[in-house]
Amino acid sequence: MNMRFGQPLLFAAGALLWIASAFGQQAFKPPTGPVPRTADGKPDLSGVWDRPYVPDMTKTAPNQNGLAELPFTEWGMNAWKSYHAEEGDYTGACLPFGLVRSINSPMPMQIVQNNKYISMNFEVDNWFQIVPIDGRKHRDQIPTWSGDSVGHWEGDTLVVDTLNFNGRTKLDTVGHPHSDQLHVIQRWNRTDLGHVAYEITIDDAKTYTHPWKNTRTFTLRPDWEIMEYSCEENNKSLWEGRIKVPKF
Amino acid sequence: MQKLATLLLGAVAAVAPALAHHSFAAEFDGNKPVKLAGTLTKLEWTNPHIWMYLDVKDETGNVVKWQCEGGPPNSLTRNGWSKDSIKSGDQITIEGWLAKDGSKTCNARSVKMPDGKAVFAGTSNNDYK
Numbered sequence: 001m002n003m004r005f006g007q008p009l010l011f012a013a014g015a016l017l018w019i020a021s022a023f024g025q026q027a028f029k030p031p032t033g034p035v036p037r038t039a040d041g042k043p044d045l046s047g048v049w050d051r052p053y054v055p056d057m058t059k060t061a062p063n064q065n066g067l068a069e070l071p072f073t074e075w076g077m078n079a080w081k082s083y084h085a086e087e088g089d090y091t092g093a094c095l096p097f098g099l100v101r102s103i104n105s106p107m108p109m110q111i112v113q114n115n116k117y118i119s120m121n122f123e124v125d126n127w128f129q130i131v132p133i134d135g136r137k138h139r140d141q142i143p144t145w146s147g148d149s150v151g152h153w154e155g156d157t158l159v160v161d162t163l164n165f166n167g168r169t170k171l172d173t174v175g176h177p178h179s180d181q182l183h184v185i186q187r188w189n190r191t192d193l194g195h196v197a198y199e200i201t202i203d204d205a206k207t208y209t210h211p212w213k214n215t216r217t218f219t220l221r222p223d224w225e226i227m228e229y230s231c232e233e234n235n236k237s238l239w240e241g242r243i244k245v246p247k248f
Numbered sequence: 249m250q251k252l253a254t255l256l257l258g259a260v261a262a263v264a265p266a267l268a269h270h271s272f273a274a275e276f277d278g279n280k281p282v283k284l285a286g287t288l289t290k291l292e293w294t295n296p297h298i299w300m301y302l303d304v305k306d307e308t309g310n311v312v313k314w315q316c317e318g319g320p321p322n323s324l325t326r327n328g329w330s331k332d333s334i335k336s337g338d339q340i341t342i343e344g345w346l347a348k349d350g351s352k353t354c355n356a357r358s359v360k361m362p363d364g365k366a367v368f369a370g371t372s373n374n375d376y377k
Contacts, residue, residue, distance in 0.1 A: 053269070055269075085270075085271030085273060086273065086275070086348065089270055089271050089274045091269065092271065092274060094296075097269075101269075106269055106323070107320070107322060107323065123322060124269055173269060173270060173271060174271075175271070224326065227322045227325070228295070229296070229320065230295045230296070231295065231296045233295045234292060234294035234296070234297075234299070235296060236297075236317075237297075237317070240349075240351070240353075242347055242348070242349050242353070243270075243274060244274075
């Protein structure tokens with residue numbers, strides 16, 4: 001059965017939610033002020049950040065700019081067309097979201113930063129990524145769900161470079177594919193106290209003919225705290241067979 | 249502007265539970281809407297989704313037991329809801345979509361009390377604009 005059977009309704013619903021979200025986000029105003037800095041003078045990205053939920057990286061909506069037409073290779077197009085979540089839904093089955101879907105997720109994240117590491121803590125499934133910013137190179141290790149990240153500063157922009165993915169995740173909820181050749185470049189620029197200008201580049205020559213980007217705006221939520229989120233706690237949908245574990 | 253905001257908040261109430269961080273279409277059929285009016289017998293305030301259990305009387309008066317999935321408790325909490333927002337014995341109406349597996353399971357698009365007040369939708373904050 002085609003996973004896109006319910007998509008027109010879902011996208012219509014999504015459009016309404018995104019429009020309503022704009023009003024919701026207008027209702028909250030983050031604190032104003034200059035960019036806070038750490039002792040070594042770098043922008044401090046620490047804080048709890050609200051991000052637009054991006055179930056589809058081709059879409060553009062408040063605080064997010066997608067790329068409408070993805071430059072699929074033949075392999076990529078086959079991977080896109082052959083994905084049917086009802087045959088196996090890895091996030092629904094509590095397997096790791098992976099880096100890109102964690103960033104795309106609707107739940108907040110908290111960044112904790114010192115002069116050696118930036119810790120990105122995602123409420124969704126309570127996953128984290130620790131990004132060293134001490135100048136080290138990528139590690140030589142087995143491929144992982146979220147890849148291997150290292151960060152460096154370009155002026156006041158944090159650049160996070162990630163590769164060595166296991167290829168088992170998708171880029172977004174609707175299932176845009178990637179391979180184990182995925183290379184993700186994130187640019188984090190805290191423009192003022194309350195905002196981050198964010199850019200993510202998807203570079204995967206097996207899946208896409210050239211790199212492509214999304215840009216987003218994240219909003220500081222000093223009134224929020226990250227809460228526990230256990231996918232495993234009461235996953236009736238998985239236990240009762242409505243969600244299936246994918247076969248890799 | 250206020251009326252437009254109200255309309256759109258209504259839209260949030262109508263559609264918010266359907267947008268999960270994982271695939272809706274894997275489990276539920278967007279072309280099979282359901283409307284269930286019945287008695288809440290249990291609320292599971294759990295991750296990854298809350299679950300509402302409903303006794304619904306069919307045309308012959310027999311009770312049919314339904315279970316409906318709502319949003320994650322964290323998101324609901326940030327919108328002002330809690331595990332005490334509805335209680336066993338409450339008469340509620342759930343509108344949503346039917347599960348694809350043929351069971352009496354739904355994904356809740358909206359949850360309303362008899363007076364039409366929405367529950368678990370948008371925000372419960374009366375000052376929300």
